[in-house]
Amino acid sequence: MSSLSEQALPLYQRVHDAVMARIVSGDLTPGAMLPSEFDLAAQYSVSQGTARKALNKLEQSGLVERHQGKGTFVATTTPETSLFHFFRLRHQDESQAIPQPFSETIRRRAANAKEAQVLSLEARGAVFEIARVRCIKKTKVCHETSVLNADLFPGLKERSPLPNALYPLYQRSYGVTIVRADEQLRAMEATSSIANMLAVSEATPVLEVERRAFDIVGRVVELRFSFYLTSQLHYSVSLR
Amino acid sequence: MSSLSEQALPLYQRVHDAVMARIVSGDLTPGAMLPSEFDLAAQYSVSQGTARKALNKLEQSGLVERHQGKGTFVATTTPETSLFHFFRLRHQDESQAIPQPFSETIRRRAANAKEAQVLSLEARGAVFEIARVRCIKKTKVCHETSVLNADLFPGLKERSPLPNALYPLYQRSYGVTIVRADEQLRAMEATSSIANMLAVSEATPVLEVERRAFDIVGRVVELRFSFYLTSQLHYSVSLR
DNA sequence: AAGTGGTCTAGACCACAAA
DNA sequence: TTGTGGTCTAGACCACTTT
Numbered sequence: 001m002s003s004l005s006e007q008a009l010p011l012y013q014r015v016h017d018a019v020m021a022r023i024v025s026g027d028l029t030p031g032a033m034l035p036s037e038f039d040l041a042a043q044y045s046v047s048q049g050t051a052r053k054a055l056n057k058l059e060q061s062g063l064v065e066r067h068q069g070k071g072t073f074v075a076t077t078t079p080e081t082s083l084f085h086f087f088r089l090r091h092q093d094e095s096q097a098i099p100q101p102f103s104e105t106i107r108r109r110a111a112n113a114k115e116a117q118v119l120s121l122e123a124r125g126a127v128f129e130i131a132r133v134r135c136i137k138k139t140k141v142c143h144e145t146s147v148l149n150a151d152l153f154p155g156l157k158e159r160s161p162l163p164n165a166l167y168p169l170y171q172r173s174y175g176v177t178i179v180r181a182d183e184q185l186r187a188m189e190a191t192s193s194i195a196n197m198l199a200v201s202e203a204t205p206v207l208e209v210e211r212r213a214f215d216i217v218g219r220v221v222e223l224r225f226s227f228y229l230t231s232q233l234h235y236s237v238s239l240r
Numbered sequence: 241m242s243s244l245s246e247q248a249l250p251l252y253q254r255v256h257d258a259v260m261a262r263i264v265s266g267d268l269t270p271g272a273m274l275p276s277e278f279d280l281a282a283q284y285s286v287s288q289g290t291a292r293k294a295l296n297k298l299e300q301s302g303l304v305e306r307h308q309g310k311g312t313f314v315a316t317t318t319p320e321t322s323l324f325h326f327f328r329l330r331h332q333d334e335s336q337a338i339p340q341p342f343s344e345t346i347r348r349r350a351a352n353a354k355e356a357q358v359l360s361l362e363a364r365g366a367v368f369e370i371a372r373v374r375c376i377k378k379t380k381v382c383h384e385t386s387v388l389n390a391d392l393f394p395g396l397k398e399r400s401p402l403p404n405a406l407y408p409l410y411q412r413s414y415g416v417t418i419v420r421a422d423e424q425l426r427a428m429e430a431t432s433s434i435a436n437m438l439a440v441s442e443a444t445p446v447l448e449v450e451r452r453a454f455d456i457v458g459r460v461v462e463l464r465f466s467f468y469l470t471s472q473l474h475y476s477v478s479l480r
Numbered sequence: 481a482a483g484t485g486g487t488c489t490a491g492a493c494c495a496c497a498a499a
Numbered sequence: 500t501t502g503t504g505g506t507c508t509a510g511a512c513c514a515c516t517t518t
Binding site: 250251252286287288289290293307308309310311 | 488491495496497
């Protein structure tokens with residue numbers, strides 16, 4: 001029996017928030033089964049319909065999955081469904097492009113002013129910088145630099161080489177679930193540094209993507225700059 | 241009293257589909273008020289809760305808007321909310337960039353093979369091609385070419401000059417509501433033609449956006465190619 | 481057979497907006 | 500004051516999964 005101290009919020013919202021808090025705190029881990037509608041209703045002294053509405057809201061936001069006859073489970077970022085949800089590069093036939101790791105360097109350093117501001121760190125707080133070049137069919141197609149709050153990812157440097165997809169690593173090993181990514185895209189000429197790493201001539205047009213990745217509670221946990229060669233690939237997005 | 245012949249579908253789904261059919265057919269036009277939950281329930285012989293679930297689903301898909309104390313209304317693509325929902329260009333501070341019309345040409349011509357396929361036309365069916373250059377603070381920043389099924393937009397050519405935002409025009413004057421846009425983005429060198437129209441040197445990097453715009457029933461009604469200069473602006477998108 | 485979520489009902493009361 | 504949508508309850512029955 002948990003107490004729901006807040007006033008003025010609808011009951012279903014309080015149940016929703018309480019369950020979400022248990023997920024965020026790690027009390028309920030991805031894959032864990034939640035109490036049934038009936039049990040949840042009893043725990044929070046509401047009707048089954050109200051518990052159902054809270055669970056449905058959690059399902060809509062992607063935090064839990066519901067299956068008739070089986071139960072409600074904390075969502076797992078499964079490889080099939082969303083391993084590459086935030087990776088928007090596609091082949092010309094719109095099939096998912098999956099670049100393979102080519103090189104990787106991880107550094108621990110002090111954040112610059114912009115990074116500290118975006119990641120909500122103290123000035124010059126510690127960050128990890130992951131720089132990777134990836135290729136498709138032996139052709140280098142992207143250079144990505146991810147910057148993370150070092151405190152949230154202890155021992156990250158020792159995990160090198162990192163898996164191809166970083167977000168499942170964040171979730172499984174650090175309990176950080178990425179649910180949203182805001183991206184800014186520009187077309188620019190490759191700098192000499194980028195051109196060198198991607199083995200193209202200087203001033204080749206590249207697609208620059210600046211990403212802020214958010215976790216469940218809305219914190220920016222990753223700032224990433226990517227540079228893509230888009231002669232054979234494109235960035236695909238659906239607006240609705 | 242409408243009959244809901246289909247079997248095996250949940251009642252709320254049948255009510256949802258029936259109301260959606262009325263909107264798509266033009267029986268209920270944007271801005272029109274829907275029956276209240278109580279009336280709708282009576283019309284389809286279901287409980288108020290079931291009618292409510294159907295209306296909530298319509299609201300989630302953006303087809304209607306609900307306001308406590310006022311009623312439920314067919315969604316209007318209002319200037320404030322979504323006039324520029326599909327226009328993703330932003331200033332550096334993330335404020336909405338609103339380019340002003342600079343030039344416009346509208347042609348009626350036969351569709352090429354790709355256009356016919358994408359727009360589901362017969363080979364060499366009639367299309368309208370709208371080519372526009374737009375600028376911000378007197379600097380040309382984009383060149384856009386939209387291709388439409390001519391049969392869906394009778395007399396479009398005579399409406400020139402078209403308003404800055406095309407989708408409200410599609411909706412108000414032709415009953416075509418755009419609800420989704422799939423976009424493919426690439427960084428490329430400006431062709432001599434594009435460079436000329438945007439008054440930049442050839443081979444300047446430009447952001448190419450290829451868009452397919454879908455209406456309520458899932459038809460592709462517009463194929464658009466845009467070329468943006470992204471030195472002062474960027475394309476902004478939120479993935480979740 | 482038991483337990484789960486999915487649908488559906490028929491009411492109740494509340495908050496908000498307009499006449 | 501009336502009508503609207505928003506919340507909430509307490510039940511019913513169904514479909515699906517597991518034991």
